[in-house]
Each structure stands twice: as C-alpha cells, then as structure tokens.
Amino acid sequence: MKAFSNFHPVVIFIYFIAVFSVSMFTQSPVYLLISMTGSFLFLCVLNTVKISIISFLKYIPFSILIMILNPLFSHNGATPLFFINNNAFTFETLIYGAILGLMILCVIFWFKSFNIIFNSEKILFLFGKISPKISLIFSMALHFIPNFSRYFNEVLAIQKKLYKKSKFKMYISCFSAVVTHSLETSVDTADSMSARGHSTGKVTNYGRFRFKTDDFILLVSILILIILTYIAIVTGASKVSYYPVIIFSNLDLITFISYLAFAALCFLPGMYEIKEDLKWKYSISKI
Amino acid sequence: MEVFNIKNLSFSYPKSSKKALNNISLTIEQGDFVLLCGKSGSGKSTFLKMLKPQLTPAGSISGEIIFNRKNLIELSKKESAEKIGFVMQNPDSQIVTDKVYHELSFAMENLAYDREKIRLKSGEMASFFGLSNVFNNDTNSLSGGQKQLLNLASVLTLQPEVLILDEPTSQLDPLSAENFLNILKKLNRDFGITVIISEHNFEEIFDFANKVAVLDNGKVCAYNTPDKISVDLKNYDENHPILDAFPVSLRVYNILNRNYCNNVPLNINQGRKFLKETFNNNIKKLDEEKKITHVIKNKNVVISLKNIYFRYEKNGNDILKDFNLIVNKGEIYTLLGANGSGKSTAVKIISGILKSYHGKIKLSKNENIMYLPQNPLILFVKECVINDFELSDNRDKIGEISKIFGIEHLLYNHPYDLSGGEIQKAAIAKLMLFSPSVMILDEPTKGIDPFAKNELKKILKNLQKNGVTIIIVTHDTEFACSVSDRCGLLFNGNIISENSSKEFFGNNGFYTTSANKMSRGFYENAVLIEDIIKLCNLNGEKNA
C-alpha cells in the first residue's frame, strides 16, 4: 500500500521539497530529530519495520565517522578536549559533527522514501509540462535501457560459448554490438515517431494524474505547516549556534509552534499511510 | 471512391542505377483490403513507404501519387499523420515511450489534442485492443504480440482512413499473429478502414483480402482479386515463386491445373469442399508410408535429458517439469509447442546457455553443440560479415563454407544490411566454422520469406547428410513437417507426444499442417501438399 503516492505529483514534490529544505539546511537538533523520526516512520510503512531498522543500523557507523572526522577539519569552538599537532579537538566541533551525521542520515532516509514514491513516471509528468522535448528523451531512454541490457546479455551468452577471450575484451565487443543494434534500430524508431506526427508543431502533454480535492487539501496543509515551521527559523527564534560555545535559544511560543508544525509535516505521510491501511483492512473485513 | 491513385511511379535509391520501383500504376479504393506480396527485396517496403510522405526514403522519384484527389506531396504533416497510419515490422523498435498509456497518447500529444480527448481516446483504444489491464505498465513488460497491438492502437487513436502495414506479423508467434490479423479484418469490415498490408505468410488473410498485388523486381506483375490472381500471375510467369506461397487449397487447385467449374478454393474449408466434390477419394493413403517410419532406428543417442527441472527465478514457476528428451545421431528433431511452453528454454539448456537445477543431461563424447538464437543478428558483433567470420579459429574454411551457403557476395556487407533469409544463412555459416556436430536452431523461419525457407530446408538436409544432428524449435508446422524426422510437442513443461513427423502431424487434431487440416477425413496422414496432389491424382475426378 502506497496511498501517499496516489496524490498529484506536484503536491508530492512540494511536500518533499518542504521537508528536505528544513532537514538539509537547519542545524537545530530538534528539527533533525523530528525529521529523522518522521522519515523512519514513513520508511517503516513503505517497507517493513525490519528492513528499515536494518538500514538504520547500517548507517550508524557512517554517522559516527562523520562526527569524529569533523573536529579534525574544523577547529572552532571554545572547549578543547585535546590537541593533535597543536590543533584543538574541541567539544563543539564534535557535537556539530554529530548534528552533521544526523542531518546526513535524515536526508538519506527521506531520499529512500522519495525514491520509492517519486518514480520516473512522476518526474516525467512534472517536467513534461515545462519541457516536452527533454521529457520525451527521458521517457525514450527509460524504454531503451532495459532493452539494451537484455540485448547485451543475449549477445554475451552466445559470445561466451563461441570464444575464449578476456572478460574485458568480450564485454567491449558485446557492448559495441549493443551500440550497433541500438543505432540501427533507431531508424525505425524515428520513422515511427514521424509517422505518428512528431514535430508537426504544438504538442500537449498528457499525464494520467488529475488534481483532485484531496490534492488541494494536502497542498494547503503542507503550505500552512511549512510556513509555521519557517517563521521560527527565519526570525532566528529556533536558532542554535555552536561556535564558539553551544547556545540554544529559549523555547518561546513561536519556536514551539514551529516544532509542532514541523512534526505534523514529517509524520503526515506515515500517519496517512497507516490510516489508509486501517481503513482498507476495515473495508475488507466487511466482505 | 479512390483513396490512392498511383500513376507511373518509379523510384531509385541514391547511388544506385537499379530502379527499386519500376513504373507502378494502380488504384486503391476506399474500404479495400489490399494484400501485397513478393519476395524479399522485390520492393514491398519501398513501395509502402512511398505512400507515407514522412517515411519516403531519399532518392529520385518520378510519377505521381494521388491521395483523396490531392497530390500526396501537398499533404500537410498533420493531415498525413491523421489520415495515413503506418505500422512496421519490428514491434520493439517502433515503441517510443516507457509506459503503455504514454505510447497510446503519443500520437495525440503530437497533434496537440486536448487532454480530455486524449484521456478518452486512449482509454477507448486500450479497451478495444485488450490492453486495459496493462495500461499503466512499462512497455517493456509486454509480449511481442501485445507490443504490436500497442503500435497499431497508437496509430489508430488518430482515426486514420488508411492503414499501411509492412509485414506486421512476421516477428510474432502464430497465435498473436492471428489475433493481430483478426483485428485488422475487424477494422476493415466494421469501420471501413482501408488496409494495405504486405506479408510473407498470408494464408490467414488471403481469402479476406479483396485485392492481391504481386510485386516482382519493383514491378507490379499482377493485381487482381484473390480468386483471379493466380491466373494473372501464371500469365506473367508460369513458375512464379509466389505461387508456392499461396494458401494450400489454392496451391492444390493450381497444381492440378484443370479448369474446374466450381469456385476457386481460397481457404481450408473451401479446399475441403473442393476435394470432396471433385475427387473420388476411394484411396485413403499412400503406400510408401511404412518405409518412412523405419528410417530412424539406429539407436546412437547423442543427447539425453532426464527429469530436467528448470525455473528462471528461485520463487518462480517451473518452466520445465520432469522434461525428458532423447536425440539420436544424425536426425533432425523438432520441438513444437505453444508460447511459453518452454521450447526455447529447453534448447538453451541443451546448448549450455541455461543450467537446470535438477536432472541429468548426458551428451556423447566430443559433441560440439552450436546454438542459433531466434535473432540471428545476435551472432554478429562486427561491422562486416567477414570480420565476424574471421573471429573463429578456422579462417581457412571461410571461403569453402560461404560457397556452400551461397553467401560469397555478402561477405563484405554489414550484417544489418542483409535480408532476413540472408542473415539466417550467414549465421548458420558462421556456426559451421566451429565444426559443430549438433546444431540447435531456435525459430529459424521467423521473419523470412517462403523462398528463404525452402533454401533453409535444403541447407539443413545437407548438414544432416554431413552427419550433423539438428534440433529445431519452431511454431511453423509446415516447415517442421517437411524438414524433420521426428517431432515432439511440448506442453506444460514436458513432452506430451512424440513421433515420426508424418505420424505426429497425422495424429494431431489442431496442432498440424494446413494440408492435413484440408485433407482430414478424405485421406489419412496426408500432411504435405505433395501427399494431397498424389492422392488426388491417384483417385481421379468424379464423373470423369
């Protein structure tokens, strides 16, 4: 069940931009933790909990590495823990490194969901309107790629039987056969395009997505939530500075609302999936 | 009303002195179903491309083509796209986009139809063509037959007046081909769309067409209704090769060559009527039959497969289940079966391209197995046929072998410039350079014309004489019947019937040759056209 992916591509795209923009460019651990939890929940719903936990654990060492490496490159901060070659290894840079690690984790996780939800079809729809020619090339390439790989494997299977050449030479000559095949058949492809009126003039761009009321509701909610989130960021109310010493801003109302709004934004797709799933199970149970 | 009026059309390709089309004049009426036949290279494709300005190749043209009372050249790009639909041979290379619905909307997008109309039309087409359940799928996930239907559907979204099809079913299996042709008939019959189609194997549509045109060396040598075309063609050339490509019933009629007063039989049913009403039919079978079954009795087993199981994916279905096969030295064994019955998989396992997960494969010692894939072009990786030949260790044999195969004049050509029959020969010749003792051919008759088929038959018989064991996988019952010693029918992962080819086809009810279908009930085991002719002559005419 990927109910969230049924929304209009434009709305989904705006959602991801909103979440990415906060997760990638903020330095506040609160936003990052909210974002991390939200992305993790979403991924758990899209995949299974087990897969999500495994991939989470896989990235932990990577984040720790980033955390430890940061003080080696950056020597800001007022609290040195120890010195290497007269360069301070400071407490602040270590914490900043941890934030960096968390941020990278967040982005990787959101992109994991993005890759599942935002398939090539949606990208094509999104950019087809802006650029019909490029999106056509895009679509054609997507059609060709599996074809070429299959042709290559067929050629390779035969060549392997016939000749005993080095692997590299074999691959090159088979790849060259794929190039020949693709260019030779391109004549047909071009003919079939011309025959069906390509480059006669104006074009329309057709996608099977329609903008529905649900999409409108989601879009408005996203916009309200992201604006509420940003008020605190732009005014600096939720700012955290790390150098020379770590300073958290006081938790005022604007910041609190901002955290809440961002949490709502991040948990939205995961919760939506769960809701739809329950609704579905309930409907099924009535049969 | 005339749709096309072609006057003195001649065409030659650049840098070529030979005329590819030579002074063609013919008219095509609205609602016609025109079948265009001719050998490979007779100019069929060139002629069809002339009828669609966007596809007309570069070269010098003379004469004129009038389309709907207007000179074809004056047609705007938009009009041409909307009024003249064109479907080509290769299902794969015509598809442009990655999704089925996108492909369906492609033509309408190009002509800037509004979105509502596109939504409606593409849905309508998908329903008509049975593509609704794959509407949102990748185009790559379709079968060859579905791909070709998609190509046709995409063209039809513009509601063309004329449909031009250049060998549209030559790359399809018989069932998909039949389905495709039935839809064409329906479009012609129910919607009045004018159809111009070229085909190599046209038995299926011959009686439906209302005009047949025969092209020979760029000339239209006969153009008439199906029942009169043979007379015209015989007047042009008594032994014209196209006569052998006509439906079995008509060939029998033509070969017996007498002036019967009843109707000319154009399909199997009419052929049966013809046999029933014209001949005495007291003699049921030919005497020589018993000898044939005794030919292969030498038990020199070359390949034996026992209890073979195979699947492509770990959790997939078994393609082969408890598959057993024994092939004897020097025989031609043919494996038949429907799509997806596992024929190709079986021969890929024998040739070592795929590995079974269970079962025993025994090959006798020193056997060198060569495998000819469905698409023979896969064997060629160089820019020139001879360069590919030179990759083998037996360079000294190139001259000799290419002489045997009659392809010396093709050695310096690009593999992609050869016709279907030529590339097939070149591919077999290439495999012969590796001195195989077993040759496996996967669908060798796919996409080649009947004359190339005959040559292939001769080549295979010749290889057999030289001691090569041959295994063939094919859908082509006529070819299988005439070339093989034994045949097996694969169903659901194993061979369910196996016999000498004559008895195999004689016993099968549906999976058999046209000749057998036509003579069933009158004659026993008459599986080839020659058998019918002999029996007819033996029996003699009624009231004669």
Place this chain on the structure above:
Amino acid sequence: MLKRTFRYILILGAVPALILLGSFLFPEKSYAVISILLVIFACIPFFISFENRKTSVRTLVIIAIMTALSVAGRFIFSPIPFFKPVTAIVIITAVYFGGEAGFLTGSLSAVISNFYFGQGPWTPFQMFAWGIVGFIAGLLSNQILRRKVIMIIYSLASGVIYSFIMDLWTTLWSDGYFNLTRFLASCATSAPITIIYSVSNLIFLLILLKPIGKKLDRVKIKYGL
C-alpha cells in the same frame, strides 16, 4: 523573441535573488543552499536553449539512445569494477552532436541512473558535473577528433573535473561553507578513484570514439542525409 528575452532576464535575475533568499532563510548553511540552487539554475539555460531550438527527430532519438547506452553501460560493466563508459559516451555524443547534446546526455544520464542507484541531494551536482564535461567536449570537438593528444588529455581531465565538482559538493554540504582543509582532504581520499575513473574514461574513449563515429556515419546514410 520578447518571451525569450524575458526568460533570460528571469534566469539572470534569479541567481542573485537565490543567493539573497538562501542567506536569508538559512544563514547557517547559506553556501550549501546556494550551491544546490546555483547548480540547478546552471543547468536550466542548456535545457531551455535545447527546448527552443528546432531539433530533428533523428537527433532526439540519438540523444535518447546515447543516454540509455551510458546508463545501461553502468549495468553492463558492473562485473568489471570502476570501468564505466558513462563519461566516454557523454564525450562521444558531444563530439559528434555538439556541446548542448553532450550536456543533455550527461545530465539526463545522471538523473536516470540515479533512478536505479538512488536519488540524493547529490543528483543536481552530478547532473551538472556530467553535463559540463559533455559541454566542454562539444567545444573541443574538432580538437578531440583530430588530435589524439587533446583527446587523451581531455579524457583524463574529464575524470578530474567530475570529481572536483563532486568534492566541492561534499565540502559545502558538510560544513556549510568552503573549508579548504576538508576540500583537500576529500580530494585526497577520492584521488585513487579519480585516477581509475580518468584512466577508464581514456580506455573507453580510445576504444569507442572512432567505431561509434563510423556507426553514426552509417546511420546517417540510412536516414538519407
């Protein structure tokens, strides 16, 4: 014409506007934001000019094929580590069809191959890096075809350009500003891979440049040109 001028003004105006916006919204990370936006906007003029120009069906098909070949190449050569024909194919397209086609093939190859290998914040940078490698190859096309030395130098340089841009991205993203030590460090860590990539570019280009050229010539005749 007016519309086009307006578009260009929009693009020219967009860059400073983005910088301002980025530093206003994300004061801590302005460089990273701006760099991503800049890279995206750097790609746009190429796309627009391609979109507006009349292109033949043939060119369209061939760019799609070259893009598909470069992406399929990543799969095809996966059993041979580090040897990927992507850059070579991008350069070849640029040499025979001009810089714009090269840019397009490069940047589309990046997006499309990331559908299989995963999109990430690096996607725009990759698009730009491969695109610009193609674009420059287009400018040098005559030199690359005629003089082997230039071809060798450029194929090696293309690997360096690519990893330079990607290292720049790593630095900006992790620090939020340009930290020279980190940049040098990431260049140093990626150096062995950069060298392998450069060499593989060279090998692929040496093997493929002329043969693909021949194949293209053949197809040109087939297209009746």
